[in-house]
Amino acid sequence: EIVMTQSPATLSVSPGERATLSCRASQSVSSNLAWYQQKPGQAPRLLIYGASTRATGIPARFSGSGSGTEFTLTISSLQSADFAVYYCQQYNNWPPVYTFGQGTKLEIK
């Protein structure tokens, strides 16, 4: 099983600043990585797939990068709506064994 490790567990950032979230895979997942945003009481929402492609309707301030084992989600100029928990997920296997990171909580500083 591919283990996904996210850092930091909690990130405190002020509105208007940039946030950088990290995700590491225990083995290469190529670019088969997605990022999700989850707000309290809501289902996860797809932000990024293919490591760097924004999903439909996702603002340009969200960007993803990386390949292999190291990935980054960057949120430029944080807005109040962006404070949430973010998960990375790899989908590199077939037959599939999907695994998620443990999440990074982005909180207001």
Place this chain on the structure above:
Amino acid sequence: QLQLQESGPGLVKPSETLSLTCTVSGGSISSTYYYWGWIRQPPGKGLEWIGSIYHSGSTYYNPSLTSRVTISVDTSKNQFSLNVSSVTAADTALYYCARLTPGGFLFYFDYWGQGILVTVSS
């Protein structure tokens, strides 16, 4: 707009079987390109993939759950279902159904239901 809605009992007794259904609207579960899946989230914890199914009935399960999990599909009702047998308190979680969409030859989750909380308790 595609929508998924989970339904089923919110309380299940230990050792019994948890049964949930996901109803898909705004699209056909028989669409050629998509898989359908279940994910769960214990209270205050992270996400765990349970399994996935294609409209033909082909299934894939998380190796850690495969002995207790069955996923089935009913294309006439545009639904797919989850059964988890011999449940314990560790199966208490928010259960989500979701659609998997292809990115090349592999699939990621693009639409999610709102989730249903299932508590295992006597």
